[in-house]
Amino acid sequence: YLWNQPVATLKENSSEVVQPFLMGCGTKEPKITQLCLAAIQRLMSHEVVSEAAAGNIINMLWQLMENGLEELKLLQTVLVLLTTNTVVHDEVLSKAIVLCFRLHFTKDNITNNTAAATVRQVVTVVFERMVAEDERFKGIVEQPPPVQGNTNRRSVSTLRPSAKDAYMLFQDLCQLVNADAPYWLVGMTEMTRTFGLELLESVLNDFPGVFLQHQEFSFLLKERVCPLVIKLFSPNIKFRQGSSSAASPAPVEKPYFPICMRLLRVVSVLIKHFYSLLVTECEIFLSLLVKFLDGEKPQWLRAVAVESVHRLCVQPHLLRSFCQSYDMKQHSTKVFRDIVNALGSFIQSLFIVPNAGNTAAVSAPAAQGGPGTGGVSGNLTTQAAFEYRGTWIPLMTVSVQGSAKATYLEMLDKVEPPSIPEGYAMSVAFSALLDLVRGITSMIERELAMEEEAAAEFREAHPDKEWQLQPGENGQGVEGDKEEDKQMICVSISGAHLVWEEMVSACWCGLLAALSLLLDASTDETATENILKAELTMASLCGRLGLVTPRDAFITAICKASLPPHYTLTALSSNTANLSSKAYSIQGQSVQIISPSSESHQQVVAVGQPLTAQPQGTVVLTAKNIQCMRTLLNLAHCHGAVLGTSWQLVLATLQHLVWILGLKPGVGGALKPGRAVEGPSTVLTTAVMTDLPVISNILSRLFESSQYLDDVSLHHLINALCSLSLEAMEMAYGNNKEPSLFAVAKLLETGLVNMDRIEILWRPLTGHLLEVCQHPNSRMREWGAEALTALIKAGLAYKHDPPLAQNQRLQLLLLNPLKELSNVLHADIRQKQLESVLQILQSQGDSLGPGWPLVLGVIGAIRNDQGESLIRTAFQCLQLVVTDFLPTMPCTCLQIVVDVAGSFGLQNQELNISLTSIGLLWNISDYFFQRGEAITQELGREEEALQKQAQEKGETLNRPFHPAPPFDCLWLCLYAKLGELCVDPRPAVRKSAGQTLFSTIAAHGTLLQQPTWHIVIWKVLFHLLDCVRTSSTTADKEKIESGGGNILIHHSRDTAEKQWAETWVLTLAGVARIFNTRRYLLQQLGDFFEAWEVLLNHIQSAALSKNNEVSLAALKSFQEILQIVTPVKDSDKAGDAFAAMGVPPVLIDPLSASGPGRPLVRSDSLVERLTRYNGAELQAPPPGEESALEDSALWWSAWNTWYRTGTDSTRPPSGPTEKLSFIPSQPFLTALIQIFPALYQHIKANFSMEDLKKLGVILHGAVSVPISSDASPFILPSYTEAVLTSLQEAVLTSLDVLQKAICVGPENLQVMYPAIFEQLLLFVEFSCKPPQYGRMETKHVANAKYNQAEWVALNYVPFAERSLEVMVDLYHKTACHKAVINEKVLQNIIKTLRMPLGLKYACPSESTWKLAVSSLLKVLSIGLPVARQHASSGKFDTMWPELANAFEDFLFTKSTPPDNLSIQEFQKNEAIDVEVVQLISTEILPFANFIPKDFVGQIMAMLNRGSIHSQSPSFTEAEIDVRMREEFSKVCFETLLQFSFSNKVSTPQEGYISRMALSVLLKRSQDVLRRYVEDERLSGRCPLPRQQVTEIIFVLKAISTLMDSLKKTQPENVDGNTWAQVIALYPTLVECITCSSSEVSSALKEALGPFKDFMQPPVSRVQNGES
Secondary structure (H helix, E strand, O other), X not given: OOOHHHHHHHHHOHHHHHHHHHHHHHOOOHHHHHHHHHHHHHHHHOOOOOHHHHHHHHHHHHHHHHHOOOHHHHHHHHHHHHHHOOOOOXXXXXXXXXXXXXXXXXXXXXXXXXXXXXXXXXXXXHHHHHHXXXXXOOOOOOOOOOXXXXXXXXXXXXOOHHHHHHHHHHXXXXXXXXXXXXXXXXXXXXXXXXXXXXXXXXXXXXXXXHHHHOHHHHHHHHHHHHHHHHHHHHHHHHOOOOOOHHHOOOOOOOOOHHHHHHHHHHHHHHHHHHOOOOHHHHHHHHHHHHHHOOOOOOHHHHHHHHHHHHHXXXXXXXXXXXXXXHHOOOOOOXXXXXXXXXXXXXXXXXXXXXXXXXXHHHHOOHHHOOOOOOOHHXXXXXXXXXXXXXXXXXXXXXXXXXXXXXXXXXOOOOOOOOOOOOOHHHHHHHHHHHHHHHHHHHHHHHHHHHHHHHHHHHXXXXXXXXXXXXXXXXXXXXXXXXXXXXXXXXXXXXHHHHHHHHHHHHHHHHHHHHHHHXXXXXXXXXXXXXXXXXXXXXXXXXXXXXXXXXXXXXXXXXXXXXXXXXXXOHHHHHHHHHHHHOOOEEOOEEOOOOOOOOOOOOOEEEEEOOOOOOOOOOEEEEHHHHHHHHHHHHHHHHHHHHHHHHHHHHHHHHHHHHHHHOEEEOHHXXXXXXXXXXXXXXXXXXXXXXXXXXXXXXXXXXXXXXXXXXXXHHHHHHHHHHHHHHHHHHHHXXXXXXXXXXXXXXXXXXXXXXXXXXXXXXXXXXXXHHHHHOOOOHHHHHHHHHHHHHHHHHHHHOOOOOOHHHOHHHHHHHHHHHHHHHHOOOHHHXXXXXXXXXXXXXXXXXXXXXXXXXXXXXXXXXXXXXXXXXXXXXXXXXXXXXXXXHHHOOHHHHHHHHHHHHHXXXXXXXXXXXXXXXXXXHHHHHHHHHOHHHHHHHHHHHHHHHHXXXXXXXXXXXXXXXXXXXXXXXXXXXXXXXXXXXXXXXXHHHHHHHHHXXXXXXXXXXXXXXHHHHHHHHHHHHHHHHHHHHHHHHOOOOEOOOOOOOOOOOHHHOEHHHHHHHHHHHHHHHHHHHHHHOHHHHHOOOOHHHHHHHHHHHHHHHHOOOOHHHHHHHHHHHHHHHOOOOOOOOHHHHHXXXXXXXXXXXXXXXXXXXXXXXXXXXXXXXXXXXXXXXOEEOOOOOOOHHHHHHHHHXXXXXXXXXXXXXXXXXXXXXXXXXXXXXXXXHHHHHHHHHHHHHHHHHHHHHOOHHHHHHHHHHHHHHHHOOEEOOOHHHHOOOOOOOOOOHHHHHHHHHHHHHHHHHHHOOHHHHHHHHHHHHHHHHHHHOOOOOOOOOOOOOEOHHHOOOOOOXXXXXXXXXXXXXXXXXXXXHHHHHOOOHHHHHOOHHHHHHHHHHHHHHHXXXXXXXXXXXXXXXXXXXXXXXXXXXXHHOHHHOOOOOHHHHHHHHHHHHHOOOOOOOOOOXXXXXXXXXXXXXXXXXXXXXXXXXXXXXXXXXXXXXXXXXXXXXXXXXXXXXXXXXXXXXHOOHHHHXXXXXXXXXXXXXXXXXXXXXXXXXHHHHHHHHHHHHHHHHHHHHHHHHHXXXXXXXXXXXXXXXXXXXXXXXXXXHHHOOHHHOOHHHHHHHHHHHHHHXXXXXXXXXXXXHHHHHHHHHHHHHOOOOOHHHHXXXX
16 A cells, blocks of 8 residues: 555545544634644645645634634644645635734734744745746746736736736735735735835845846836835935924924834845836935935934945945946936935034034943043053044944944834934944945956956957957957957946946045045044045045046045144145035035044154244144055055056155154165254154154155056156155255255165166156255255266166167266266265266276266366365376276277366366376376277277268368377377466476476377378467467566465576476477477478478577576577487388388388478488587588578578577667666577577578678677676686686687688688678777677676676676687788788777777786787788788778887887886886887888888887887886886887998888988987086086986987997998987087086996097098088
8 A cells, every 4th residue: 555645645635634624623612723723734744735625724714813713823824834835826825815914913912923924934935936936937938928018917817826926915015015905915904014014125135036037026116116115205205303393384294213214125125136127216216315314314214324325335236337327327316426425424414413412522421431531551442433523423343344234224123213322323334435435446446457357368369459448349359269258348348447437436525525534533543544445445446547636636635644734735735625626515415525623632653843944843743644654655555556646645745754753864765764953853652663664664665666667657756756856945945954855865766776767767867866966955965966876876887688888878878967967066966976976987987888978078077166175086087097997988088088187287276186187198198109009990980980970961070180180189189288288377287288298299299190290380389389478478577475385486486477487498498309309200291491480480589588597498499409410311221210100101212302392311421411510410401402492491590580589689778777677698698609600500601791790790799798796606707817708708619610611611701701800809899998788887897796786797808818819810811811901901900909009007907918919919920011012002001000000009108007016027018018119120110111101200200219218207216227118218229220220221211211210319319418417517416316317328328329330330321410410419428527427427438439430530522521
């Protein structure tokens, strides 16, 4: 017997089976009824109840219900019946449901509640059956009939049975809530709205699918539920709290908490599940909801409304839909915006309009830990709360984040509105806000991430295409991607951007207003953290979506919260102003951005100074400020990429905070806690002290993370830092307060971490830092420079890719700011710049390459106003360059090195540096010399490139000294620089530079090409000479006081003029030496002659300068260039020699000599022709006429120079000589004259009489120049020595050279002899008449006390005497020359000698007249024969009288011998006189017939005068015999007699002389004798004076001599007159016999004796002869 069988059978017969039990229930007997119901339930649970039986059961239960029996059992039975099977349908079902409802409204509480639960369950069962039914028919697609617009509610024919039941049930529930009669639930007696609403809500909430899948149900929702809800809401909408009922005409229905709360629950469900069906209706609901938050509504209403809003806020997708459906539609309410704004306003209203009993001051219950009840020992254990302007609102934990767990919406059992604890509404609203932000941002960010991923994949697949979102192109967003969902994402996202933007735009104002207020009011760290996090995420989201205004607004809020209250910060305030102008009154909801309140109960953690131009006391930082600051750091750190322009706000705020906290930048820009420099120092609590390192660390990390920003964001960051820095600079103007260095330090940090892409930020970065470097505030500048130089050094050291060596542009870019720093005037900046150059050189010197010009430019940008230390640092750099880096730099930079070194030479701050830099120039020249080949090649390549460029542009190549080859140009630049230094104002520099210049030219000049020499000579050397000459002639003659205390200046250098003189000397000598050593080379230049002329001109002007040192040196240079020997090479070696000099071999071919110019190679015969003179080798005229011509031209131009120099320097001054300007020195004159002999060798061929005259003038002038008294001891010999000065030697040498040349020269030269004689005779005259130098007073040297006379004349005697000797020699040689005869030289000689001869004892020197006599004798011994020979020509006629006068002047001188003359001396002098008489007797008288009569007569008269003694009366007795010149008289007499009776008399003329002489003698003897006799008689006894006695004795002796002569002579030779006169003497003699003197007597005896020979008897013949 199978179990199954009977069950089915039972079910068929169940009506019968059930029947007894039903009857049992009918008894209404409790026990029976209970048993029966239990049995029925058993049957049901076994599912053996048929549909009919079920109907019967229900009817029976209905009756029991109407009788009020076993109510709980009834409910149980119904429930079992409906849940165990599905047999109950339609009316039966409705009856069962009504039964439950009826039971719900009994008086019994338990029954009520049980019934309510049963109803709920039954309703659920009905709908569950429908869901199950739908499941069964899922696969079968039915064509739903079209639904007309106004479908009759009965048209449920399309529904399946269970669906139909559900539909009927739901429809009636709506009817019941609306207080209308139900259609299906027949028999309902009463119903409450609250219960109805609860049932509606549960159905809607539990079975949303039913309504969404079945149009009929959707229709119910629209047509029934929504209007119902709106209608029920009306009392709440109209109600205004506190409005009296009297005011309105009809009494307003008061809002009823249970209904209102349930309505809101329904609305929440509707919105949540059916939003898509009920768009318009939801708009109304949401608007209502917003209105319920209004401040005029009752507290409980607002509380439940807030809970409802919270429920919405946790559903971001729903919010998005609102936004799409309303806010983005044109004429729709901006629902989403309103919700957010309402929340904001709600929060504000809680603070602004506190309800009575809610103010913090009155009733903050102590139990809740109000603000007044601090915890034990002052720990802050205050409950979390918000406090604003006296309103204190505690904060409760209302729900877990992200879920809206409501409290009051769940109070379904309350009828009266509950009292709402303080702070509840605020806490819910707060959670709602946070959830809203969290939801929206995470949703949008998730979608953004998906978009980015898709974009990345697309780029990988199609690197060449641009990723774009094409809205609405059926999933074609990602090509070739098979994953459909990806495509869908793309499509949805493409439109999504707009939605996101709209959502953010709609909500940000309200959010910001609310969050700012809450942030300000928050006293709880966690709450603060949450608020900040919300603001942060919003800011970041806005940034990502590119919504600048909201982004900036949120950031501003965080920034403001970081700073102390009312802190003035322009960046922020301007931004807020911006926002307020955007007016936040939205849809009538006014949302004010409330300014932060000041009285906050916050823990103060720091006190510092505000960063403002004018200090305003101190400001206070609270823990909350620090918390905000960390959020700000976090924002910048994590979301830097989206900050864009708001970097400015962030950084400005951070800067201020850093300032207040007293953080100062350290190495590399990191901020470290440091002491505030002025004002009350920053006070930091220990709490914040521990935070500081963290903050400073985060700050650094923040800028380190800039390396992950994209280029655009990085630019925003840099721009922000720059403008911050500009503000800091503005503020630091005009005061020396500590500036804010935050921006500069952070620019440095940012630059350092972004080295790999430094190019993109370099220009703005360095451009700004350069401005900072020019700031007047020293600390600011210092940091600017620190940052800039650190960046440059880091940039150069960084391993770039490609390396810098290959990336020339980048390297120049990096170095450029270093160069720009040179324009900064502040010394500290330049110091920093130069120090960094030094470091760069030390670390990267080898790899600077193309950067060299910049670096050198920096080193060379020195100015004199910069001070020593700067120049010293720069110079260290230069020294390093020259010692280590010349080989590594491009050759094109060498010229810059030269310029820079030169500029250090020219700076006038530090003499040692100038001198050292000249040394560097020498080192550089050495380097050029050693590396010549390499440099030449490299420069050549460079030149070609430049040439090409220039041609392309059609310009000419422009570089200094252009035509010369580039390597030569390098040398020329070096020479030019040294040339500049040679005229520096400082003597030491000039000297050093001059020596270096000439040494380099001498040492390395061979490297230059021949044409370059042309530039060296004209542009460098002559230019230099010009400058030096100008400076020297204009130099100051003021005495320079000794330089700097302990430095003494030698007197030879104590004026600027003397110092310049030294320079002139050096320069001239140097140039002359170059002309000398490089003569070969220079003569090949076309314009050697012009150069020679210019050089001579310089020598001349130097020689004529009024400075002994210069003038003498000039002559030395003159000598040097005249003493040139052409270097003679053997012919075979010549080639090599020239090759070494860089002369092309073609020029060496001797044949080329035929052309103009001169042959290079001289024949060896030349050596023989070189004449040597004075040890100086001189250049003889070379072979070849042209050469000779050119050569002589050079020599003649030298002669002209010499002549001009000589003339000007020896010309005596005209006019009064008190202010005598300048007298040339002896050494100068000596040197000048010494040049002549050498010079003459080369010009003698054409040396004319004219030239000779010029020479004479100069020689004469030179000799006449006096010596200054202070120099005389060195030049003058002591007066007693007869020595010549070197000048006099030179003069005579010159004449000697001339006469020798004339002697060997051709005939035509000999006409010059007389001129030479003339010159010599002039000099001879000096012995008696020293020359005058102008009208200058000179003292004779013997009288010159060295200190009295300024000028001393020389002792000219030795010179004159030497000249005399020379002259005698010369005459000796040349007496017979025609010219000598014609020009009456002899006469001139005699005429000149007459002067010393006549002066005799009066001569300055005794030797003079003696020499004159001997010379005269020598000359006459040569000249008289010549004169006799030419007697007939008459050329000597005028000479004779001169000669006679000369004899006369000498023999009978007017001067008396000096008193101290000894007898021996006197006898010597007498012997000289005797010599002269002997000359007359041997050379003149014998030839009397060739001699003019008058002359002979004069001679005779002279002899006569000599022979008769004329004594001077001054002699003493003792000396008288000697002094009488007896010897002389005797000789005269003898000569006279000899000529009187000479038998050789050949002409009557001679006889005539004798006769005349005799008659004179005799006549005189007669006179003497007579006078003697006379005197003797008169004197009586007295003896006569001695001299008269002597005279008479002499006469007597003469008579005896005459007698002797007459005895010896042929009688016919004696004239008759003579006899007569002799005899006539006799009586007179006899008369003398009476004299008393024995001497006279003996002499008389001798005289009378010879008369016996004449005593003969008279003869007639004789008498006849007489008559």
